[in-house]
Amino acid sequence: MPMQPWFSDAKLGIFIHYGIYAVDGVPESWSFYTGKVPHEQYMKQLDRSTASKYDPKGWAELFARVGAKYAVLTARHHDGVALWDTEQGDLNVVRHTPAGRDLLAGYADALREQGLKVGLYYSHSDWNHPDYASTVHTEPPNEEVAGNRYASAAPGAEVPEAWARFLAYRNAQVAELVGHFRPDLLWFDGAWERDERQWRMKELREEILRLNPRTVLNGRMLGHGDYATAELGVPIQRPDGHWELCYTIGDMWGYQPQAVNHKSVRELVRVFTETIGHGGNLLLNTGPAEDGRIRADHARRLEGLGRWIRRNSEAVYPTEAGLPYGHHYGPSMLSKDRRTLFLVCFDAPRAFVELRGLRNAVKNISVLGTGERLDHRVVGGFASRGVPGVVRIDTPSTCDPYATVLALELDGELDLYRGQGEG
DSSP states (O other): OOOOOHHHHEEEEEEEOOSGGTTTTTTTTTTHHEEEEEEEHHGGGGGGGOOOTTHHHHHHHHHHTTOOOOEEEEEEEETTSSSSOOSSSSSHHHHHSOOOSSSSSSHHHHHTTTTTTTEEEESSTTTTTTTTTOOSSOOOOSHHHOOOTTTTTOTTTOOOOHHHHHHHHHHHHHHHHHHHHHOOOOOOOOEEGGGGHTTTTHHHHHHHHOTTTTOOEEEEEEEOOOSEEEEOOOOOOSSSSSSEEEEESOOOOOOOOOOOOOOHHHHHHHHHHHHHHHOOOOEEEEEETTTSSHHHHHHHHHHHHHHHHHTTGGGGGTTTEOOEEEEEEEEOEEESSEEEEEEESSSSOEEEEOOBBOOEEEEEEEETOOOOBBBBEEEBBBBTTTTTEEEEEEHHHHHOOSSSEEEEESSOOOOOOOOOOOO
């Protein structure tokens, strides 16, 4: 199946890590896996998980204001606690928490009311399932995977029948998600503890697409996803094909009230423009509190990013990847007809903005958000050998507090010189 067109045009998604780990504000699932928190203590968070102020409509309205086009909610993390009333066992918030209700249905409905695409996160691994640690990776990537009792069987203690039961459980839960909630995107995680054949990834993909051929699958399918999934850092080299960067507003994925090191709006605008300038989507994460409220300091930052997007929407929707590194000191985006180039300037230019290697003539330059027109000149070049001069653009009189975007109308589709200066 070809990639669903909505994905490459989305640009921004919101990632929501929400689970029982928010009760005590501990690292999601990892806290008991690493021994930081005793397993029994971690699981007692079920008794205090209320979702008492969970408002998926409020979430969806916020995400829409920010300019996001999709969201991804953790339907089940590595701890195995499902946010819906799964028929596969009873470890879920409906049966074992004071919340006492399905948290996915309202979320999916609310997103669709706002015109957003529905994404669900699902971990292949389940460190609470009795059959999960019944085998071991054929080539464990590290000692932790090979030796952790929640992840792998002890040497010589593998039980193939138990692993087959686990795969049946995993497949049945995924089928429930597809059948009940019809997600536009399934965002998988947790694949590093087994190899592709152990997971039966090819068969899983085929079954998902049989149930709903329009489902997009992220990159953590060991070769069977639809796009690459980068994490916490913008790639230096532009990835081939479709891709996405998952990134945190703070330092943590789930809710941890003691964590106060949050990225500023300026930082978020920077990573957003660097990502879409490379042709990717930014999946920006927040972790709601136990009661379901999105923390205010994250909401303020999301709103700030949204205001910047609205001021500069022409450079965001719909655009494609811009210039390769070296042509402009900053990210850039290109209109779909490849006739308008958007240059992002993070700092106020001192004398001019420089653009190198442009073969096109520039018809008009304006500043997004203010409409100011800018003059430019072409310096140098060796026309007889096809080497273009450098375009130097006058500085704007007013700059955006986070990032100023210049729109260059070209005389045709973008034409770049990529040589070494000798024609």
